[in-house]
Amino acid sequence: MHMLLNTDQSLTQRSEHALKDSFLRQAVQFTTERLREKKEESTNALGDWELWRERGRQIRAHTIQYLDYYLDQFATNVEQAGGQVYFAKDGVEAAKIALEIAKEKRAKKVVKSKSMVTEEVEINTVFEKEGIACVETDLGEYIVQLAKQTPSHIIIPAIHQTREQIAQLFSAEQGKAVSTDTKALTAFARQKLREAFAQAEIGMTGCNFAIAESGSVVLFSNEGNIRMVTTLPKTQIVMMGMERMVPTWEDLEVMANLLPRSATGQKLTAYMSILTGPKRSDEKDGPEELHIIIVDNGRSKQLGDPKFQAILHCIRCGACLNVCPVYRQIGGHAYGSVYPGPIGAVLSPLLNPEDEQVQELADASSLCGACYDACPVQIPLHDMLVYLRERRVKTQGGIEKVAFRGYSAIFRHQATFQWMMKTLRHVQKWSVKDGSRWSSFLSRLPIVQGWVRSRRLPYSTQRSFREQWKMLQKELEEGVDNQ
Amino acid sequence: MKVAIFITCLVDQFFPNVGISMVRLLHRQGIHVDFPTNQTCCGQPAFNSGYTEEARRVARTLLDAFEDADYVVSPSGSCVGMIHQYYPYLFQDDPENLKRVENLIDKTYEFSQFLVNVLKVSDLDATFPHRVTYHPSCHGSRLLGIKQEPLQLLKQIKGIHLIPLPGQEDCCGFGGTFSVKMSGLSSAMVKSKCDHILETHAEVLVGTDMGCLMNIEGNLRQRETSIRVLHLAELLFEGVNAHVT
Ligand code: SF4
Numbered sequence: 001m002h003m004l005l006n007t008d009q010s011l012t013q014r015s016e017h018a019l020k021d022s023f024l025r026q027a028v029q030f031t032t033e034r035l036r037e038k039k040e041e042s043t044n045a046l047g048d049w050e051l052w053r054e055r056g057r058q059i060r061a062h063t064i065q066y067l068d069y070y071l072d073q074f075a076t077n078v079e080q081a082g083g084q085v086y087f088a089k090d091g092v093e094a095a096k097i098a099l100e101i102a103k104e105k106r107a108k109k110v111v112k113s114k115s116m117v118t119e120e121v122e123i124n125t126v127f128e129k130e131g132i133a134c135v136e137t138d139l140g141e142y143i144v145q146l147a148k149q150t151p152s153h154i155i156i157p158a159i160h161q162t163r164e165q166i167a168q169l170f171s172a173e174q175g176k177a178v179s180t181d182t183k184a185l186t187a188f189a190r191q192k193l194r195e196a197f198a199q200a201e202i203g204m205t206g207c208n209f210a211i212a213e214s215g216s217v218v219l220f221s222n223e224g225n226i227r228m229v230t231t232l233p234k235t236q237i238v239m240m241g242m243e244r245m246v247p248t249w250e251d252l253e254v255m256a257n258l259l260p261r262s263a264t265g266q267k268l269t270a271y272m273s274i275l276t277g278p279k280r281s282d283e284k285d286g287p288e289e290l291h292i293i294i295v296d297n298g299r300s301k302q303l304g305d306p307k308f309q310a311i312l313h314c315i316r317c318g319a320c321l322n323v324c325p326v327y328r329q330i331g332g333h334a335y336g337s338v339y340p341g342p343i344g345a346v347l348s349p350l351l352n353p354e355d356e357q358v359q360e361l362a363d364a365s366s367l368c369g370a371c372y373d374a375c376p377v378q379i380p381l382h383d384m385l386v387y388l389r390e391r392r393v394k395t396q397g398g399i400e401k402v403a404f405r406g407y408s409a410i411f412r413h414q415a416t417f418q419w420m421m422k423t424l425r426h427v428q429k430w431s432v433k434d435g436s437r438w439s440s441f442l443s444r445l446p447i448v449q450g451w452v453r454s455r456r457l458p459y460s461t462q463r464s465f466r467e468q469w470k471m472l473q474k475e476l477e478e479g480v481d482n483q
Numbered sequence: 484m485k486v487a488i489f490i491t492c493l494v495d496q497f498f499p500n501v502g503i504s505m506v507r508l509l510h511r512q513g514i515h516v517d518f519p520t521n522q523t524c525c526g527q528p529a530f531n532s533g534y535t536e537e538a539r540r541v542a543r544t545l546l547d548a549f550e551d552a553d554y555v556v557s558p559s560g561s562c563v564g565m566i567h568q569y570y571p572y573l574f575q576d577d578p579e580n581l582k583r584v585e586n587l588i589d590k591t592y593e594f595s596q597f598l599v600n601v602l603k604v605s606d607l608d609a610t611f612p613h614r615v616t617y618h619p620s621c622h623g624s625r626l627l628g629i630k631q632e633p634l635q636l637l638k639q640i641k642g643i644h645l646i647p648l649p650g651q652e653d654c655c656g657f658g659g660t661f662s663v664k665m666s667g668l669s670s671a672m673v674k675s676k677c678d679h680i681l682e683t684h685a686e687v688l689v690g691t692d693m694g695c696l697m698n699i700e701g702n703l704r705q706r707e708t709s710i711r712v713l714h715l716a717e718l719l720f721e722g723v724n725a726h727v728t
Contacts, residue, residue: 004553009505012667013667015667015668016667019667058608107520173698192492209526232653244566263597267551288640290560309520312522313623325653325654325672325675326668326672329668329671329672329675330668330671336599361597363661363664363665364622364665364668365658365661366656366657366658366661366662366669367531367621367658367659367661368621368622368625368653368654368658369621369622369625369626369627370621370623370652370653370654373625386530386531386533389531389533390533390534390535391533391534392533393532393533393534394533397582400532401534404528404529404532404534404537405537407528407529407537407541408529408536408537408538408540408541410625411516411523411524411526411544412523412540412541412543412544412699413523414520414521414522414523414544417492417523419526421495421496422646424496425496431703449666450662450664450666450668450669451662451663451701453666453670453703454666454669454670454673454674454701454702454705455670455673455698455704456701456704456705457701458497458697458700462500463499463501464495464496464499465490465494465495465496465499465502465518466490466520469518472503472506473516473518476506476507476510476516
């Protein structure tokens with residue numbers, strides 16, 4: 001399954017493009033800043049945040065360690081409650097299963113709630129090819145769908161759109177002007193979506209957490225659309241990544257504290273929908289059939305890998321995006337993959353190991369570690385980025401490899417190191433005058449070019465520390481610390 | 484107490500004053516300072532780019548250089564972070580060197596950590612009557628957990644006016660090879676950082692890592708602003724001296 005959405009450009013080209021879009025950058029910076037502040041407020045209010053994070057990590061680590069056991073328990077319980085479970089090895093298979101269900105129901109319309117795994121398997125495209133309309137019912141997703149785009153954030157899909165752009169989209173859809181006022185915008189979407197809810201034969205959701213001990217699917221939302229998606233249509237399809245498990249209801253309590261706080265700075269999500277099997281005979285509403293498709297799509301390859309297994313601990317809160325200095329500059333589309341930001345830079349290469357181009361996402365980081373700090377389950381994303389680079393350069397040659405071989409050969413002995421540095425200082429002397437000018441030869445080196453885009457070159461007229469050491473030492477020993 | 488300094492390649496070659504200030508400050512605390520000359524670099528440039536074997540070869544110079552030291556002190560949170568966080572990984576299949584790594588980790592400190600947590604310095608008797616803003620470098624603060632130490636040292640300086648830096652925890656965009664490999668992104672990041680620095684109207688920017696400070700200063704100079712950029716050791720030493728003379 002290819003998850004790279006924009007393959008005709010490199011990561012550098014895509015980010016250069018995004019850097020020129022001041023609308024996008026303002027919109028993204030404004031919203032991520034607000035989310036970051038709200039998160040901080042709500043975690044401070046809760047208190048002991050680090051303990052909560054540690055508890056979260058433990059639960060996720062345990063679950064993933066014994067994932068086969070919990071998946072089995074979950075599937076048994078779903079079936080006991082009257083639901084059906086399917087395991088899909090990849091995206092193609094997952095889409096096929098969903099499509100078969102829809103065809104059997106002769107469905108014309110599917111209403112969907114926000115779900116990243118369905119983006120991953122590109123379910124909308126698959127359905128639409130068969131003449132089945134998919135309507136996104138999360139407001140952000142709805143906007144993105146109207147704009148014929150993809151989400152640029154895993155929690156706030158339309159984070160890159162300004163209010164004015166949204167009003168324009170809605171006006172075009174309506175055939176007359178819709179104002180930029182929040183009320184007008186939501187009223188428009190609500191009216192459109194109500195129609196879809198009433199017509200759809202199938203409701204399709206993702207899954208925030210799946211509870212093994214009871215076979216329940218738990219969904220968080222703020223707009224109430226998930227209520228409608230899971231109660232109105234007769235047939236319900238849940239698509240979930242295989243790692244969405246938690247063992248018990250008690251574990252859910254911890255996650256219900258971690259996820260909304262990390263995602264949007266809310267104490268609690270506005271709506272929490274829980275599906276345990278389809279509608280029972282004594283119940284008034286709910287779907288008559290419940291189908292749960294559990295998707296692998298590259299996930300199980302991480303199991304047992306000490307460097308990468310923890311990526312399956314992710315609860316898709318988006319906190320790492322909001323604090324990432326790279327994401328904040330370029331937004332999500334520049335990553336060119338379904339999952340953007342630090343989680344995407346790690347997850348996308350891992351889920352698509354055979355895709356050479358997606359591997360370059362590991363370069364989209366300065367390794368500052370802000371993502372790790374923000375992650376409610378302590379995933380060491382910054383370490384994983386290094387391990388991904390390590391894996392990548394093993395099979396690659398090129399000038400960078402030659403450079404680092406040279407670095408290693410020279411820096412492993414102080415004699416060669418010193419010789420090299422002396423030579424460099426000479427080069428610097430004639431080429432970098434007071435840090436503002438450099439010879440035309442040097443300025444053609446890519447390294448220098450990259451640096452001087454926004455910086456002057458460092459320049460030193462002094463002797464190195466090691467050259468000054470003997471004198472300094474003597475001076476200190478003689479007690480003439482005269483400076 | 485005997486302290487060996489791990490100068491780091493950048494300070495050694497480009498910012499010797501940082502090393503000299505650090506040595507003089509330590510000397511004034513009654514410490515015998517040594518500089519084992521067989522050290523070169525922590526290996527981080529290669530490691531961060533994925534060249535583990537290349538990094539390991541360079542890292543060995545530090546294992547040799549500091550074998551006999553009681554303490555190792557360095558003016559870089561990033562390079563000390565490299566030792567603490569990644570040397571065990573580099574030498575995981577080499578039990579003999581792994582032992583040396585553990586030993587090195589136990590005795591290696593970043594400069595401000597060493598002053599505050601080991602020497603328990605509470606007052607250096609320094610004066611620095613200027614408006615100063617502090618940038619906490621990512622690796623020092625996140626990998627090593629150096630959050631309070633530099634501030635504690637800055638706060639005891641007489642006459643200093645510390646101004647909080649907006650968005651201080653945001654990366655300056657250096658990231659070693661990131662700054663040239665992803666130069667567009669890195670440039671955007673350093674510009675945001677410098678916008679925030681200029682907003683504070685500080686006269687001096689202080690930090691604990693020359694990689695970041697070199698990056699930030701490069702952009703500040705390009706904007707032709709006169710704000711001074713100092714390593715914490717330089718600022719403290721200047722402050723101590725101001726008092727003496
Ligand atoms: S990696 Fe951590 S912070 Fe990022 S989305 Fe996943 S759980 Fe949230």
